[in-house]
Amino acid sequence: MEINFIALLVAAIMTLVVGFIWYHPKVFGTVWMRESNLTEEVLRTGNMLKIFGLTYVFSLMITIVLMALTIHQSGAVGMVGGPPLIASAKPSFAAFMADYGTAYRTFKHGALHGFISGLFFAFPVVGINSLFERKSWKYILIHAGFWIVTLTLMGGIVCAFA
Incomplete structure (x- = not known):
């Protein structure tokens, strides 16, 4: 099972793409700023290269976890010791991968x-x-909704193409 790193790189972009839409003022951006006690002036003071760069790095980390959660064949590969040991795996591994290698991908x-x-x-x-930060349910639902949508798209990309 080879890993398609381009698919992981594309999946990681989803946090930025969905965030651009989700937190746009015409979607949830205005409500999010109000619930976060932020203003446009405060938001302009951030180091955007650092924010977007680290967001992308963290998103790449998420794609690695999503590979394990969405691609069930990863467990079979792990049981034989990973890619270096696939060639020396028992015949049952080859039979399993022949039968189920692309199942649910x-x-x-x-x-x-x-x-x-x-x-x-x-x-x-x-x-x-x-809750510990004393934020409102609007705040919670806006952020949770973002992550639900983002992880749904990322999971789909990772499973289908990685």
Whole structure:
């Protein structure tokens, strides 16, 4: 099972693409700024190269986790010791990969796992942090919604193309 690094690079861009739309003033940007106690003037003072650059690096880290969550064949490869040991794996591994090597490798399947990851992992993490920060439910739902949509798209791309 070869990894398509271009697919991972594309999937990682989704945080920026969805964020550009999601946090646009005509979508949720105005409400998000109000709920975050931010102004356009404050937002302009940020180092955008650092913000976008680190966002992309963190997004690449997320794609690695999504590979394990969406591509079930990764578990079979891991059981034989990873790619270096595939050639020396038992015949049962080759038979398994012949039967199931491309099973559930679709955008739809990855999107499902991405959605589940967003709903049952990202949403609670955002919720916990936000509750301790005394943020509103609007704030929580805006951020959690962003992560649910983003992880759904990232999961689909990773599963179908990585």
